[in-house]
Structure formats: structure tokens, C-alpha cells
Amino acid sequence: MAGLELLSDQGYRVDGRRAGELRKIQARMGVFAQADGSAYIEQGNTKALAVVYGPHEIRGSRARALPDRALVNCQYSSATFSTGERKRRPHGDRKSCEMGLQLRQTFEAAILTQLHPRSQIDIYVQVLQADGGTYAACVNAATLAVLDAGIPMRDFVCACSAGFVDNTALADLSHVEEAAGGPQLALALLPASGQIALLEMDARLHEDHLEQVLEAAARAARDVHTLLDRVVRQHVREASTLLGD
């Protein structure tokens, strides 16, 4: 590997983590009063904000309404100051559109859309700072926001990325590790059933190693679930204290 050593001989990564270790995750639900549901998450230096509106009537063209289930509308945007190089367009570029589509697929798999026919659920995700694993941070933030909005879901959706360096699977890649160009896997998991809501891999990886990387990502996603579950419980506890129960 040229230049940067992503995994030291002692098994430490560039930022001092072990191979399967996550970055520090902090999250909070209900950050905005106007939206139906909102959440903010920090995964290391990646910061994302998710807002959910709905279920509400279809906005815009009625032809988009689905007779048997709700329409999930996702928009991904990242702030112009989220990356080192200033971005020109916060949303609407190819990468943002693709990310929106991926989020939509993920949440169509998780939300019980058949309960709200002919309606629409908007999920807007905003990345404030991008330091690797933006997809994962967006999914985790959006899960919390959907829960905050009280929209019925099959399960949490927990996402994590994984990579593969020196025959070792690395969980939760940072920007430096992503930029190194190795294989990169994004996984969204429904932890209770162990089902996969979205799986995407870039670059080339030998088939024999796939299981190892997948396993690392799934384990990390389960860890994320534990953390998110704690956040939700904390939030509910606070909310119920405010109500005076």
C-alpha cells in the first residue's frame, strides 16, 4: 500500500481504532419542533440531520399516489461546507440523487407502507459534515427520525460500512480509509430478523472474503442498533417525564 498504512502490525487503524470498532456515536431525537419527526446523529466526525414529514396527502401530482401503500420520498443533500473542498450544489447532483434512491429503497423495506395507502412520507436527510460513512449515518439518523414521527416500522434499520484491508475486514470506514480506494461495502440491516434492507459494494473483492466483510458490517450494524435503541429509550423516558407520567 502506497503511503498510508491503514492497518498497523499491531492491528490498529489510522485513527487508533481496532478493526471491528465503531467510531463514537451520539444521537438525539426530536431536534426540531416543526417537523413530524427529526433526529441528529454524529458518527465520529460525520454529522447528519434527518427530518420526516408525514404520512400526509400526496404533494404535487396525484398520479404518483399508490393505491395499496404509502409513497416514500427521500431527499439527500449535503451542505456546501460538509467536505474539505467546497461543494457547489448541495443537492440535485448525481451522487445526491443516487443516495436519495438508496435511502428510499432502504426505508420502503422497513416502513409498513401498506398501512397508509395513497399517502406520502417525506424523509429529508442533510449531511452537515462528511467524514466517511455518510450513507450509514443518513440511514441511522433517518431511522431515529421515522421512529420520532411515530411511523410504524418492521424494525430499526441500522447501517454500517465495512472495508477490507490486509486480509482484515474493517468496520465503519472513515474518510481516509474510504479515500484509499479499497473495497467498500454499505449494509443496512434489520437487526431483529437479521434481514438485509440494502447491500452495496464498490470496487473488487474476492468472493472468499465477502462473507468476512459482510459479517463485520453486520456485527457493526448490530452494535449500532444497541446504541440507537438506547437513544430511543432515553428519548421516550424524557418525553414521558415531561408529560408527568
Next chain:
Amino acid sequence: MARRHEAPRLPGLVQTRGGAQEKPIELPAVAAAAVAAGAAAAQADDARARGRGGAVGAGATRADDVRRAGRLGSMASVALSEAEKVYIVHGVQVATPRRQPPGFPWRCGWRRALASLGRRRPGGVLGLPDSLSFSVASPCSSANATPEFEGRGGDDLGTEIANTLYRIFNNKSSVDLKSLCISPREHCWILYVDVLLLECGGNLFDTICIAVKAALFNTRIPRVRVLEDEEGSKDIELSDDPYDCIRLSVENVPCIVTLCKIGYRHVVDATLQEEACSLASLLVSVTSTGVVTCMRKVGKGSLDPESIFEMMETGKRVGKVLHASLQSVLHKEESLGPKRQKVGFLG
């Protein structure tokens, strides 16, 4: 009555990203200010009872004889019935002015704006004036603020904000543009001001302006040296020391005070509900010495010339106090250094 708004909580709005951004940035230290603030939406009842002045995230004061209202351009819609409107208008008109000690914290209701400054050094642009270079780049109204901003929905508002900010900031009297000059007519720094709107809760312009001022205060521009060799070609050398930087003087940077006309009274720091009941409002940009640098009437109604002068006077007075409070908050934040408590969404 719950008087949430009066809790002396200074939302310590300024969130610096200088150290937080740990990714390789070509020019370090991106400054950002998050103006977040507490405060409830003025329910009609407390609107009448509290007769409070403006609220701006920075923590400023209340003006004595003002209350709140007015709706700007295309902003998030708020559903208000006729009766509710009448209630708010009467509430404002009846409100007895009460004196508040200076330094009384202002609050912004539901509005959060992030401003960030990036810098770019254009390589050898010829014919550039001495040192102009302040560009307010398309504020982005994210769909987070309201679903109406999805897609291109927020563009109109974005352009409106950008133009207003550009008019206010891009002149010699508010920002020391000379200090942004590297070598006259050849190189200069360009400051990009990016504003990200996260939630609309009324009094947008004031909030944004405070965020921008705080971000400007926080901006650090690396010092560069221009080396000229024998052939006359110039070479720019960036200092190795990341702490070797210049800061902008924000002394003369103005802040906007929006005054909304509700009934026959005017108020500062209107909530969304109050903005919905106001016919027109006046944007006044005031410097810390009380000099009015820009003025604009917004909204569909019309204003009496006499009331414009009245509103300007209020704007000047409120602006001065606002500047003083903002300045003290910023200095306090800075003096805390690394011990500074980070105020963000997690706080």
C-alpha cells in the same frame, strides 16, 4: 403561565468548526456559526402578556416599546385563522411596554441557520479590483426547513437572502476588504458565505445575519507572503504555522433588525404566527454604533412614511443592544478556548 422565553438561557449559538473538521482541508479552519435558540412560538396568550422584545440567538435585549410580527417573502406557511390573527394583533397593540434590564436575552424561536465561510484564492485573476471579494453564495434552504423547499422550491428565498446579504456585506464600510487582498489587482481571497437554513420560525434575516457575523468573527485566514523573483513573476507562499493567520475585523459588520408592523404597533423578532398577521415589515441593517447601512421594505402591505421613521429609530436602538450582546457572547465563547461547551443539536 409558563414563561419559557424568559429563562435567562443564553443560547450559546456559536459552534465553531475550526477544530471539528478533521478532514484535510486545503485551507484550514472553516468557520461556522450555528444560531440556534430556544423560545416558544408566541402563543397568543403569552404574546399579550409578556410584551417582550426581540429575540436573537446571540442573546440581545428587548426593546421597550415593541412586540412582534410580519411575514417575509415565501416562507414556511403557517395556518392561522382570522380570529387568531385578530387575537395576536390586539395582543400586540395592547401590550404595555415594560422596561427590561439591558442584556436581557433574546431568543429566536424555531429557526436555526448555519453559516459557514470558505476561502478560496483565485490564481492570477487579472483585472481584479484592489480587493473586492466577498461572495455570498446561494444560501441553501434545505428541505429540512419545510417540505416546500424540496427540489428547487427554496431557490427564490435563497436568491432573496443572498442578494440582501450581498448588498449588506460586500462593501468597504462593513468588511475590511483591503485585508483580503494578497497582491493588488492580481490575487485576493474570496470569502464564500454559505448559509444553510434548517428550520423556519420567523425572523429569518436577523438570525442569518447574526450567524454570518459570528462566522466572520470566527474566520481565520492563513497569512501568505508574496515572493517576487528577478523576472518579475510572483510566487505565493503559505505560512507553515497553522496558527499564523489574520482575522477579520467585525467591528463595522452590520446586523439586520427586522421590524414588523402589526396593527398600529411594530415589533422586532416576530414569530411565524406574528409574521403571518403583519402587513409589511422593514429590514434595517444597523452597525454597532447605530448607523443604518441598508433598509428594505418587505411584505405585501404598505407603510406610512411616519411609521418608517419610527421603526428606524427602534431598529437603531435594538441594533445597538443586539451588537453589544452578540459581541460579548462571542468574546466570552472565545475566551473559554477549548473548554468551550459545544452547543449543537446534542446540547
